[in-house]
Amino acid sequence: MTYFDWQQDSLLAENLSVQSLAENYGTPLYVYSKAAITDAFLSYQNALKDYPGLVCYAVKANSNLAVLGLLARLGSGFDIVSAGELDRVIAAGGDPKKVVFSGVGKTQAEMKKALEAGVLCFNVESKAELHRLSEVALSCNKVAKISLRVNPDVDAKTHPYISTGLKENKFGIAIDDALDTYRVAAALENIEITGVDCHIGSQLTEVTPFLDAIDRLLVLIDQLKAEGIVLKHLDIGGGLGVTYQEETPPNAGDYLAQVIEKIKGRNLELVMEPGRSIVANAGILVTQVEYLKPTADKNFAIVDAAMNDNIRPALYQAWQAIEPVTKGSSEAQAWEIVGPVCETGDFLGRDRKLAIEAGDYLAMFGAGAYCFTMSSNYNSRPRACEIMVDKDSAFVVRERESFSDLIKGESLLPISE
Numbered sequence: 001m002t003y004f005d006w007q008q009d010s011l012l013a014e015n016l017s018v019q020s021l022a023e024n025y026g027t028p029l030y031v032y033s034k035a036a037i038t039d040a041f042l043s044y045q046n047a048l049k050d051y052p053g054l055v056c057y058a059v060k061a062n063s064n065l066a067v068l069g070l071l072a073r074l075g076s077g078f079d080i081v082s083a084g085e086l087d088r089v090i091a092a093g094g095d096p097k098k099v100v101f102s103g104v105g106k107t108q109a110e111m112k113k114a115l116e117a118g119v120l121c122f123n124v125e126s127k128a129e130l131h132r133l134s135e136v137a138l139s140c141n142k143v144a145k146i147s148l149r150v151n152p153d154v155d156a157k158t159h160p161y162i163s164t165g166l167k168e169n170k171f172g173i174a175i176d177d178a179l180d181t182y183r184v185a186a187a188l189e190n191i192e193i194t195g196v197d198c199h200i201g202s203q204l205t206e207v208t209p210f211l212d213a214i215d216r217l218l219v220l221i222d223q224l225k226a227e228g229i230v231l232k233h234l235d236i237g238g239g240l241g242v243t244y245q246e247e248t249p250p251n252a253g254d255y256l257a258q259v260i261e262k263i264k265g266r267n268l269e270l271v272m273e274p275g276r277s278i279v280a281n282a283g284i285l286v287t288q289v290e291y292l293k294p295t296a297d298k299n300f301a302i303v304d305a306a307m308n309d310n311i312r313p314a315l316y317q318a319w320q321a322i323e324p325v326t327k328g329s330s331e332a333q334a335w336e337i338v339g340p341v342c343e344t345g346d347f348l349g350r351d352r353k354l355a356i357e358a359g360d361y362l363a364m365f366g367a368g369a370y371c372f373t374m375s376s377n378y379n380s381r382p383r384a385c386e387i388m389v390d391k392d393s394a395f396v397v398r399e400r401e402s403f404s405d406l407i408k409g410e411s412l413l414p415i416s417e
């Protein structure tokens with residue numbers, strides 16, 4: 001099923017006209033499809049029907065409460081990287097006992113909060129973190145369940161900024177140090193070893209790097225077993241890619257079938273942390289063309305969304321499809337789709353062949369993941385409104401920010417003579 005589809009010349013979000021949504025709610029506007037999120041989650045969940053496992057949606061991809069609440073009701077667990085994300089999960093009705101806590105820089109306060117909430121597991125990324133976690137757990141009389149995030153040194157073959165499993169990356173514990181670090185963990189107070197974890201990068205379009213990483217972890221799991229450290233779960237992280245342009249990533253079912261084939265018979269519960277593959281193609285960013293500015297060199301279409309709304313093109317040269325939401329009859333030309341922000345890098349798309357006029361609405365696809373969550377107020381731009389569509393209904397799931405949101409917490413200096 002397609003969730004953003006064309007009916008004659010008009011783009012629909014489920015059953016609703018995107019043009020009408022833009023007119024009603026204003027732009028820039030994020031539009032999410034409830035059915036798209038549900039189906040993407042269920043493709044993971046269904047792959048686990050004959051194997052014990054837990055899908056822990058990576059909150060960082062899209063942390064809107066409505067998204068988290070929807071996934072919580074479907075039975076999802078969550079992968080978090082901050083106390084703020086834990087608070088969001090709880091506020092959305094998620095179960096902290098299904099939460100894994102990742103991240104290289106957990107503070108003492110964050111550890112305490114997560115211990116008190118009773119999270120399922122801490123994915124520990126260094127020996128120093130292990131010592132700190134033991135101290136914090138001791139001080140609040142809790143036992144911290146842990147897995148070590150192992151950096152298996154495999155090439156995820158993705159953009160260098162979103163590759164995390166090579167030894168030069170800051171993430172995880174080098175595979176060669178993992179055994180020793182588990183021995184340290186086994187001797188620490190208030191620490192219970194429950195698993196092992198790896199996350200080698202994001203937007204992977206092949207299964208091989210995942211399987212290579214798992215092979216390395218299985219060797220480690222056997223070595224640990226020989227020392228009497230028996231792991232209950234294997235967390236394979238997130239990272240499965242999506243189609244933005246012409247990528248052909250495997251679907252979740254095929255990917256998980258290969259993972260399960262590799263680990264079956266080992267009595268290991270499977271944990272995973274997908275983010276992008278659940279929400280990316282469940283969202284679009286709708287923007288209006290403010291001005292057309294043809295120049296001798298290039299044609300610029302200046303739109304009302306900018307790098308502060310979606311920084312992916314500026315940050316990773318990411319390509320996301322852009323189309324007018326109502327197809328007109330004007331002639332297609334190549335346009336640079338740029339925002340109003342005062343940066344040369346403020347572009348959403350380059351050299352796009354489009355038939356557009358000032359006032360038209362454009363949809364940027366693949367905008368459900370790592371778009372709103374990485375948005376900012378740069379240039380004092382209020383963040384966009386987010387809505388979720390469910391068949392024939394639309395719900396505002398985050399209001400457009402106002403000037404008072406922009407200056408919240410700020411104050412003028414007292415006047416001194």
Ligand SMILES: Cc1ncc(COP(=O)(O)O)c(C=O)c1O
Pocket residue numbers: 058061079102103199201202203237238239240273274275276277
């Ligand atoms: C530890 C961890 N888990 C899960 C994810 C989610 O990854 P993705 O959105 O690529 O599925 C990330 C982000 O890459 C991550 O850093």
Ligand SMILES: N[C@@H](CCCC[NH3+])C(=O)O
Pocket residue numbers: 060162202203312369370
């Ligand atoms: N923000 C990145 C993904 C980062 C993954 C975080 N571990 C993107 O938009 O592609």
